[in-house]
Amino acid sequence: MVKRICSNEPDYYNKANAAEVVQYESEVIKVIRGESKLNADLLNKLYEEAQAKAIESDLKIKSLEKRIAECEEKRGSLTEQYDSMRSWATTCMAIATWRQKR
Numbered sequence: 166m167v168k169r170i171c172s173n174e175p176d177y178y179n180k181a182n183a184a185e186v187v188q189y190e191s192e193v194i195k196v197i198r199g200e201s202k203l204n205a206d207l208l209n210k211l212y213e214e215a216q217a218k219a220i221e222s223d224l225k226i227k228s229l230e231k232r233i234a235e236c237e238e239k240r241g242s243l244t245e246q247y248d249s250m251r252s253w254a255t256t257c258m259a260i261a262t263w264r265q266k267r
Contacts, residue, residue, distance in 0.1 A: 182219035189215055
């Protein structure tokens with residue numbers, strides 16, 4: 166069974182990879198019961214590959230989520246800087262207008 170990388174977080178691995186892992190798990194049960202035509206070694210290899218893909222997908226998703234969070238943080242900083250510059254520009258325009266009226 167594919168284990169969570171961090172037990173406090175939900176599973177984020179790719180659903181297709183997870184479904185493949187589950188399918189191999191059920192096939193393992195069939196091998197144990199003697200109901201499957203697949204070789205146990207081959208099935209183990211396929212299962213391990215599917216599990217590795219699922220974990221790799223999970224890691225990629227977590228990496229992308231981290232990048233998204235970093236971008237959101239930068240966006241917040243840029244928004245603050247823009248608001249500050251806009252306020253400064255508004256003040257400068259008000260001063261220029263006031264000087265012209267004098």
